[in-house]
Amino acid sequence: MADSDSKLEDRAEEDDAANDLEFANEDDAALAPSETAAYSDAVLYSSDWTVETVISQLKNNNIEMNPRFQRRDAWPPRGKGRFIESVILGFPIPQIVLAEKKGARGQFIVLDGKQRLLSLLQFTGNAEGPKNGFRLSGLEVRTDLSGKTFNQLEKDPDRRSDLNAFFNNTIRTVVIRNWPDTNFLHVVFLRLNTGSVKLSPQELRQAMVPGDFTDFIDDTAIASGHIQKLLGRTTPDPRMRDVELLVRYLAFRRFLPTYTGRMKEFLDRTCQSLNADWGKEEASVNEDIAQFDAAVDALIAIFGQANLARKPGSRSFNRAIFDALIFFAADGAIRKAMTDSPQAVLELYAASVADPGFTEAVESDTAGIPHTHDRLSFWGNKLKGALGLNFNVPALEDREDEGVRIAFAGLN
Template sequence: MPNLELLEEKEETTFFEEDEDQANGLESSRAKRLSELDEIAGIVVAGTDWTTATVLDQLVRGNIQLNPRFQRRDAWNITRKSRFIESIILGFPIPQIVLASNEKERGKFIVLDGKQRLLTILQFYGKSETPNNKFSLKDLEFRPELNGCTHEDLENNLLSAEILDPLDNQTIRTTLIRNWHTDNFLYKIFLRLNVESTPLSPQELRQALHPGEFVNFLDDQSVKSQALRKILKSKNPDFRMRDVELLLRYVAFHYFLSEYRGNLKAFLDMTCEVLNKSWKKRTDDVHYAVSQFEKAVETTIDIFGEKNFSRMWLGTSKVYRRQFNRAILDVMVFYFSDGLIREAAEKNKTAVENAFKELCSSSENGFREAVEGTTKNIRETHIRLSLWGYALLGVLDLEFNLPELVDNRIIFNGLR
């Protein structure tokens, strides 16, 4: 019988990793670095040894902000969850939890590291509204006699005090960061904490720092999106929140391309802030735009095939690169979200695919570098959008506007 978990992991979409320098502001000027050092000097980092019971209480009261939207993005299987609970019972050392004070809500904390551990505690104690709530312990190494037991089972067994007391009273090292002033500072800590573990999308932190109705909509829509399920080859929400970020990238370039200044993180943050504030006025329009994203992805798949869409064509090898490329998806949905362009492309599938292959095969036009190098600066963003637009104009019997580059700024007032 094949291991379904291993098969699912094998099928997971591999992303081409873009150069992150532009996104995370690592090319700081000396003055900026000095300012950041001043901020670091002003923060307060304190360690505390909360017990499991205290951590659970903080979670239940909502002081540690592990909201239901995150809880459905469950990355650990039951075996991993069970062995984490076993480690607490046995008093084994476990990684620390890192929290930052929420400067907007006194007494509440944003999780920088440890969400899956916190979610596991919440689920085992039966305080989460998720499919894995009240899970039964499984595949324990040192206490196999507890396999099959839930927390409720242990509570109802008078002989289980030797298990529950150590579980409730075990200390979990927790680091609290206070007196921070900029989102960018927390992003850098977040990325530094995760550099040696499973890479997490900064989108997870973005949603904690910029909550609002638009961000909630984006999260909900990413769960419903059939297009994103096909991109990620998964039936479940992505625990790294790459699905939300892909959709956010589309919305940001769709509405605010002319506001892009080469820092993708700041651009996506700004999109969340603006649309959160104007959500009531723009709800219908954003809903429509996102519905066009679904159709744009379907058209892209229809033309290139589900295996190859949004991947680089390697002309010398006459194959598509295996990794999924976010920058290529950006340009595809930018144009195919327009109904007329989409309709014309679907009538000329072979010509459109050949135009893309020719664009990728050229060593002189700069397209390859614009989707696989430092992809986030203004020049490369303009190059890939404009070159793919020109390629489409060349094979479609249709006229539409292209982004222009003026004084290192992208000028764009819509396709029509």
């Protein structure tokens, strides 16, 4: 591997090791029985696919593993090497879970196992990017294979048995067909990812809701120094939390009155809407992103990068707190007033995170309508008083046919 590639991989590993940023947990409101009635109609079956079969499916693009995901590779080279070693040794491999695409029989999106699949694709030289065709490293048992590439093993007659073992090992593969809606896949996705590494639902959303906006927001997050600074990174976030923050910001800024209390569904609909109307919305979305960048600069200047959207003494980035901060700081007049009076903003923030009402709104049922309204309204009203400005804040509204919703027609 070239020295420059090694340095890039080392830097990515350092980012992952040094960046202990964790998002505060967030659970959507429970689904109504009518919304889960069709769940029993979904068909789930499992079979043992050989590694050779899995690679063939990947090469034929039947399992979606597009270059956009490959740019967010989360595993370091040593982790990939140990995984390949396990395959060659015939160790059991954790299952992968696939969902068949609607209207595309035999084509799948990945709910669980992306990093394992990507490692297989890269090792055999069928991927893109600097890790394609990587050399084996980090081996603990088959140290005789250290530094070897797939191409070298393939050309060495003495390694034929190792290649046979590699291709013939099996991976338990669970396939979901006839899934009723995206809520079902989100439920499955989150149930699968209950371990120490919390995956972002945005990873699933990128596959479920493709389109011009979805591509745009991924590219924007990858190129954004602002979002990387916000998350304390120097590389794109492998969990796509950078993309999720941008989609979340745009959703609240543009579609808040349509929010029903289910964040994952809200963000899905935001992507669907902007994909459908991208020709009309592209310019205004770019302006919104420019306001986001300016707001992040201002908030970091006021709070400091390590303290932004965190409670005192915590390193945990709280998305619910960030909702309120970015919602108002993205307005130019409010932002200027905040940067002109940073001490007043800091004092207001300290009082807010000590207030039981605000604390509950950013820690408990943060996806629900009441607490979503409460944190936006609380911070907005307090900010008006501290800055001496007059602007609109979101308010609760009881709509006859829809129940309680958040009413908001713009800050001005």
